[in-house]
Amino acid sequence: MELARAVTAQADSAWGPGSAKRLLMAMLSAAVDSALPGRCVPANLPSPPRGRTIVVGAGKAAAAMAQAVEDHWPTPVYGVVVTRYGHTTPCRSISVLEAGHPIPDQAGVEAARTLLDTVSGLGPDDLVLCLISGGGSALLPALPPGVSLDDERALARALINSGASISEMNCVRKHVSLIKGGQLAAAAAPARVVTLVISDVPGDDPSTIASGPTVPDPTTRHDALAIIERRGIAVPPSILAWLGSAASETPKPQPGSEPDCRLIATPQLALEAAATVAREAGFQPLILGNAIEGEARDVGLVHAAIARQVLDHAQPAKAPCVILSGGETTVTVRGTGRGGRNVEFLLSLLIGLGEHEEIAAIAADTDGIDGTEDNAGAIISHGTLDRARQLGLSAKDFLMRNDAYSFFRATGDLVTTGATLTNVNDFRAILIGAPLSLEPEAR
């Protein structure tokens, strides 16, 4: 909540009321706000148990989710969550650990062990609240007997380079872990387990996010071995030995006992929240997709073509409207410049659009950090190209060397929010209206 307010405050101070930029910032703010643990955790909490309440969790939002539980839970809670370095927020009775991401480290190994210890020895009247968000898989390397951290890291790298699909990678990961694929929930039995999930993945499948520590796994260790063989994945011998033993099998789904998993924040919900803001401002929202992938500059060109179609032919929607999309683009780095995928998308969009007084757009990572820079994203408006021209900057040249951050820093169009402590992936909005419907910028 505080972060959403910070975003709004920036909009107020930097850009005048009624401007396109302010509306775009309000949409981003609504999207991020919908996913902030302070908002989405309380609304989805179960009723308290007769016994103890234990909180565990992992992911970029884990600490903020734990804090939200503490703030709203009527009885004492204790437990432990693990988050990425730098993503801590203070909690009172729940321990917050930090660990390595995306490559697992020793702190993660210890955190996974602590989580499993915390849920062991519980009774049927106890409740385990499991708080899951993106990044949880790498943060919880629960090593099987005989498997070292180096083996685990070698597996992580081999999987990424194998060409295996996400579901194939998850099948292998779940069987080379003591916590994934429903094993955390099994360790908590007979306690009741309720999982709250903030999703940053296409499809929002709880068994995929953080490799589903509380979601029983229909795949088998034989599936995992078949994938390793088919994909020719170079796997350390210790891991092959582990997969050869029955002990590596994961808990299987049981008819009539569905896990209680609650999707409390998703890319789609974030887009819907922004759509509501747009509609109230008189702009018809058009949600293209919540899981758009592809090379950022090409995704930018497609968005530009759609926006031009709105202006030229009132298709696929009539202006005033706003085109919304989510998901995660990629950047194939060719140059030596600075910038994440959102500014790269936006610079390509700017080039594809050309000069249009009727269009303004925003692209930002809802976690507040676009790539490895200090900005969440940027905004383009009809002033952007003007300013670039005055500065003698060529948008194409900056894009060619992957230097979108420097471009938008120079034009003064970066959007900076700081880490939001949540993540529902990227947020993009293209506002299209008659020039008169957008008040002049106050800058």
Next chain:
Amino acid sequence: MELARAVTAQADSAWGPGSAKRLLMAMLSAAVDSALPGRCVPANLPSPPRGRTIVVGAGKAAAAMAQAVEDHWPTPVYGVVVTRYGHTTPCRSISVLEAGHPIPDQAGVEAARTLLDTVSGLGPDDLVLCLISGGGSALLPALPPGVSLDDERALARALINSGASISEMNCVRKHVSLIKGGQLAAAAAPARVVTLVISDVPGDDPSTIASGPTVPDPTTRHDALAIIERRGIAVPPSILAWLGSAASETPKPQPGSEPDCRLIATPQLALEAAATVAREAGFQPLILGNAIEGEARDVGLVHAAIARQVLDHAQPAKAPCVILSGGETTVTVRGTGRGGRNVEFLLSLLIGLGEHEEIAAIAADTDGIDGTEDNAGAIISHGTLDRARQLGLSAKDFLMRNDAYSFFRATGDLVTTGATLTNVNDFRAILIGAPLSLEPEAR
């Protein structure tokens, strides 16, 4: 018209009535049909003059356009058009020449000279019908004095590699030519000139298509020189010398005398024709854009994400619907496989969609040739992945080596129409419905 009938006949024989594939073929057929000279030329002819009617023209559709004029013109006509090798169709009184494309050749030099000769010495009662379609620029290398064909070809290559924008390239091209940028119309004065244009370029600007031989040019030779300097384009000395002389200046627009240019076929009109077919079949058409550009596989991923959004959230449209788009994607060749941009798009779309009984899609070049193969494009349906699996083919592997043609040849999903003798760029349609609304395939 014959080619459209051929397309429909293929649909009838290969795919059963009522199937998704048949509807997709009917949409492609309607799109191509809208751009066939036999249909779009007669509807846009001016009234005959008191004097002579002379036909000139250039482009991939030039011969078919000339034939359509001959078939529908009430008085005798004569003239000459130039088309790409292999794009001839028999004409009675209009000569059809062939020349090199995309790299100009000696036949093109002679054709350009013949065109200029044909329109010289006309009177105010005469009418010049100028028939323009894509590819006309390379087909008409009208060399200025002192400039050799090798110089012209060196310029063509230097421009393409310079990073110059389309409008910058056109500015240079027009000033290194005796026919482009309105010079053909100037040579025809005082005769009346009417230009019929089949557009394959984003924005449909007649001054861009074939470098606008009948459209006065607001840019100057000084602009051309500035572009050459700014972009560091290595230009042969003969061309620099020509640009230094006042003779290289193009005709400028005169207030009150607009050129009579008629856009008789465009990507947008083709999409609208397909939309009508879809609507009549009960599928709501959603035209995303008529000028979508970008790397084919990434454009495919974005289309896949939009189609999934329709299924999952009834956004940006409710099924049953069809997503339509046009424009021209690009393929960065990494592998050694076969296939044009439309099958590459489609293979990526297939991967992005995964298994969906409710979705079928087509992508094809409206000129009938996707890249350098013998197919126009391909179709995917829920049988495609099944057949690939039975054959042990991995869609991802084929895409990785740019081998989409071989993939769809193996699954039996290629669409072959032969050269259509017209071109309004690529055509893509994604049909999304409830499984029951699409009858089973008859294959």
